[in-house]
Amino acid sequence: MDKKTIILKVALELFSERGYAATSTRMISKQAAVSEGLIFRHYQNKDGLLKALYAEGISKIEELYEPMLKLEHPKVFLKQVLSIPFLIKEDNFPIWRFFYNQQWYDPQLYRLTTKLLSDRVCDSFRLLDYKDPETETETFFVLLEGIITNVLLTKYNLTFAVVENTIRKFNL
Amino acid sequence: MDKKTIILKVALELFSERGYAATSTRMISKQAAVSEGLIFRHYQNKDGLLKALYAEGISKIEELYEPMLKLEHPKVFLKQVLSIPFLIKEDNFPIWRFFYNQQWYDPQLYRLTTKLLSDRVCDSFRLLDYKDPETETETFFVLLEGIITNVLLTKYNLTFAVVENTIRKFNL
Amino acid sequence: MDKKTIILKVALELFSERGYAATSTRMISKQAAVSEGLIFRHYQNKDGLLKALYAEGISKIEELYEPMLKLEHPKVFLKQVLSIPFLIKEDNFPIWRFFYNQQWYDPQLYRLTTKLLSDRVCDSFRLLDYKDPETETETFFVLLEGIITNVLLTKYNLTFAVVENTIRKFNL
Amino acid sequence: MDKKTIILKVALELFSERGYAATSTRMISKQAAVSEGLIFRHYQNKDGLLKALYAEGISKIEELYEPMLKLEHPKVFLKQVLSIPFLIKEDNFPIWRFFYNQQWYDPQLYRLTTKLLSDRVCDSFRLLDYKDPETETETFFVLLEGIITNVLLTKYNLTFAVVENTIRKFNL
DNA sequence: GATGAATGAGATTTCATTCAT
DNA sequence: CATGAATGAAATCTCATTCAT
Numbered sequence: 191m192d193k194k195t196i197i198l199k200v201a202l203e204l205f206s207e208r209g210y211a212a213t214s215t216r217m218i219s220k221q222a223a224v225s226e227g228l229i230f231r232h233y234q235n236k237d238g239l240l241k242a243l244y245a246e247g248i249s250k251i252e253e254l255y256e257p258m259l260k261l262e263h264p265k266v267f268l269k270q271v272l273s274i275p276f277l278i279k280e281d282n283f284p285i286w287r288f289f290y291n292q293q294w295y296d297p298q299l300y301r302l303t304t305k306l307l308s309d310r311v312c313d314s315f316r317l318l319d320y321k322d323p324e325t326e327t328e329t330f331f332v333l334l335e336g337i338i339t340n341v342l343l344t345k346y347n348l349t350f351a352v353v354e355n356t357i358r359k360f361n362l
Numbered sequence: 363m364d365k366k367t368i369i370l371k372v373a374l375e376l377f378s379e380r381g382y383a384a385t386s387t388r389m390i391s392k393q394a395a396v397s398e399g400l401i402f403r404h405y406q407n408k409d410g411l412l413k414a415l416y417a418e419g420i421s422k423i424e425e426l427y428e429p430m431l432k433l434e435h436p437k438v439f440l441k442q443v444l445s446i447p448f449l450i451k452e453d454n455f456p457i458w459r460f461f462y463n464q465q466w467y468d469p470q471l472y473r474l475t476t477k478l479l480s481d482r483v484c485d486s487f488r489l490l491d492y493k494d495p496e497t498e499t500e501t502f503f504v505l506l507e508g509i510i511t512n513v514l515l516t517k518y519n520l521t522f523a524v525v526e527n528t529i530r531k532f533n534l
Numbered sequence: 535m536d537k538k539t540i541i542l543k544v545a546l547e548l549f550s551e552r553g554y555a556a557t558s559t560r561m562i563s564k565q566a567a568v569s570e571g572l573i574f575r576h577y578q579n580k581d582g583l584l585k586a587l588y589a590e591g592i593s594k595i596e597e598l599y600e601p602m603l604k605l606e607h608p609k610v611f612l613k614q615v616l617s618i619p620f621l622i623k624e625d626n627f628p629i630w631r632f633f634y635n636q637q638w639y640d641p642q643l644y645r646l647t648t649k650l651l652s653d654r655v656c657d658s659f660r661l662l663d664y665k666d667p668e669t670e671t672e673t674f675f676v677l678l679e680g681i682i683t684n685v686l687l688t689k690y691n692l693t694f695a696v697v698e699n700t701i702r703k704f705n706l
Numbered sequence: 707m708d709k710k711t712i713i714l715k716v717a718l719e720l721f722s723e724r725g726y727a728a729t730s731t732r733m734i735s736k737q738a739a740v741s742e743g744l745i746f747r748h749y750q751n752k753d754g755l756l757k758a759l760y761a762e763g764i765s766k767i768e769e770l771y772e773p774m775l776k777l778e779h780p781k782v783f784l785k786q787v788l789s790i791p792f793l794i795k796e797d798n799f800p801i802w803r804f805f806y807n808q809q810w811y812d813p814q815l816y817r818l819t820t821k822l823l824s825d826r827v828c829d830s831f832r833l834l835d836y837k838d839p840e841t842e843t844e845t846f847f848v849l850l851e852g853i854i855t856n857v858l859l860t861k862y863n864l865t866f867a868v869v870e871n872t873i874r875k876f877n878l
Numbered sequence: 879g880a881t882g883a884a885t886g887a888g889a890t891t892t893c894a895t896t897c898a899t
Numbered sequence: 900c901a902t903g904a905a906t907g908a909a910a911t912c913t914c915a916t917t918c919a920t
Contacts, residue, residue, distance in 0.1 A: 193880080212382075212383035214915080216913085224880080227916085228881075230917080231879075231880075232879095328523075332508040332524055333505045336505050343465065348500075349500070355501045366904090386888080388889070397906045399892080399905075399907075402891060559893075571903070573895095576900095580895090672865070672868050676853050677852050679855060681848050681852075696844050730910055732911090741885045741886065742910095744884060744885075747885095750912095
């Protein structure tokens with residue numbers, strides 16, 4: 191892994207755990223074992239790291255969603271969406287934690303992870319003949335966010351039983 | 363309102379919106395129209411503000427829960443709990459936002475707002491003859507956190523329909 | 535003891551142990567259990583404490599020297615002067631320590647404790663027919679300062695044997 | 707001389723003359739013509755300057771003592787030790803002044819400059835058949851400290867006659 | 879590409895001092 | 900006489916960023 195990549199990886203880890211504002215470029219350079227100057231050569235400024243991570247995160251999310259969006263059966267699709275928290279592999283954990291944590295300060299991150307799915311989710315509920323698919327979709331996402339937040343804050347200390355219970359509540 | 367109180371109020375507003383790390387004591391002093399030194403005279407250090415807000419937040423939460431915990435009927439109680447997001451009055455909004463935002467950095471804040479209710483919620487599901495009240499409770503809280511987070515991030519831009527839908531899903 | 539006196543006493547203790555610059559008026563007020571404002575009411579400013587202590591110290595020294603200066607026999611007088619370190623009673627210890635420590639920053643304090651005696655010491659050596667009484671006096675005071683410094687820094691951890699040995703070296 | 711070295715040199719000069727507590731990092735940076743931040747980059751904190759100076763001072767002292775400790779004849783050796791105040795060259799003056807001044811606040815500095823010599827001094831008195839070499843050594847060091855203090859406080863305004871007189875008193 | 883010295887602005891904190899009560 | 904709130908300046912320290920090498 192080249193130094194540019196290491197810097198971004200370390201920045202992500204620190205932003206994810208401590209938050210953007212509480213992480214200094216010095217900390218990043220120390221933990222990445224590179225000079226502080228190199229961060230600025232590669233990413234211009236601290237905000238550049240943020241932007242690079244936004245881009246990386248979005249592509250990681252799209253990658254994760256790609257096979258999911260190919261599922262045709264609505265119930266199968268919705269169940270898969272609810273399983274997202276358990277699909278976040280260990281090496282993608284930091285970027286999700288970073289996004290969820292960062293949305294408290296950056297409105298453009300709000301619901302970024304779910305809005306790529308919202309149309310398909312709404313369609314699925316419509317196909318399943320739910321009478322108010324919009325409200326159903328909204329409820330679905332609110333719950334999903336609760337689950338994801340929980341997983342990110344407790345580092346996977348959440349039983350799958352909760353997801354199964356949710357699946358039942360949505361008759362999936 | 364005396365200056366000590368104003369400082370804490372302003373600190374809360376700023377911490378709530380921008381986060382603790384991104385808020386300088388200088389910003390607080392400017393917005394509170396006091397000298398920067400006064401912050402330290404009253405709260406020792408920046409962390410002292412945090413601790414004072416923790417204490418204040420906890421007592422505000424207990425205040426909010428007090429009448430709720432007196433509700434005897436389990437369904438009534440659970441429905442009331444699900445309505446918490448709409449019970450958070452405007453002047454308590456900042457402390458809730460601060461707590462939910464801060465839990466990303468401070469493990470001691472995790473679930474602090476819900477653990478005061480968890481036993482009663484579990485008992486309620488047991489009284490209602492749910493077969494796995496523990497999982498039901500967990501699902502309930504995960505969903506509640508999703509709703510509260512949503513309300514705090516969008517400033518109440520959430521229809522009550524979602525709550526009603528949830529109530530239906532839990533047969534309340 | 536009234537508050538004005540307590541303040542000065544506490545200031546002396548702290549200045550004596552930590553030095554003037556490293557002692558804040560806040561520390562003094564805390565340890566004296568008075569308000570910080572009271573220090574300024576009684577002594578105008580921090581420098582006022584210094585000046586008050588200078589005056590007190592000088593009068594304490596004169597008090598100590600008074601009986602000594604009445605000794606007529608030169609040898610008896612000189613031996614008594616060499617015993618000064620052991621005449622400094624516990625409650626006068628802080629003011630001596632303060633003076634000796636403070637002389638590193640304030641030239642007017644240099645030799646202040648000994649210059650009141652220097653003429654009499656020189657006369658004594660002259661009476662005893664020392665051939666160079668000025669150099670003898672200087673040597674005598676240098677040694678005395680060494681002994682006093684030692685006593686002040688080690689809190690009396692100095693054997694009287696050293697003083698006796700010195701007395702012998704000066705044929706007293 | 708690089709900036710790191712200049713900072714330490716200036717810090718020494720100021721600490722030596724005004725004392726540690728009364729010297730601000732701002733003063734150091736101004737006089738060293740560097741940014742204040744650089745002090746912290748090179749020495750972590752103000753205390754880091756202190757520690758660096760301790761290390762430097764100890765090595766300077768050892769340097770000064772090295773040739774002295776090679777002197778075999780006890781009288782020659784002791785006379786040389788008594789001449790230390792006149793061996794402190796102008797550029798080592800600040801570090802000695804700093805050490806002697808600082809020992810009033812830092813117990814670990816007490817007698818640091820003499821303890822490296824104490825065994826050899828005691829041995830010398832024993833070789834010269836003094837009956838109580840320990841007391842003789844103690845007296846010798848007390849006097850030496852008096853002389854050094856005097857030199858440091860008056861900037862060499864001390865006649866060599868005092869040292870010669872002392873040598874006579876110890877029969878050297 | 880990479881370093882590490884260097885900076886100026888700003889963050890946190892402490893300080894002596896004032897003032898209304 | 901005495902308090903304690905309040906201040907403005909300064910002290911210590913951190914930060915993002917630049918630049919010569």
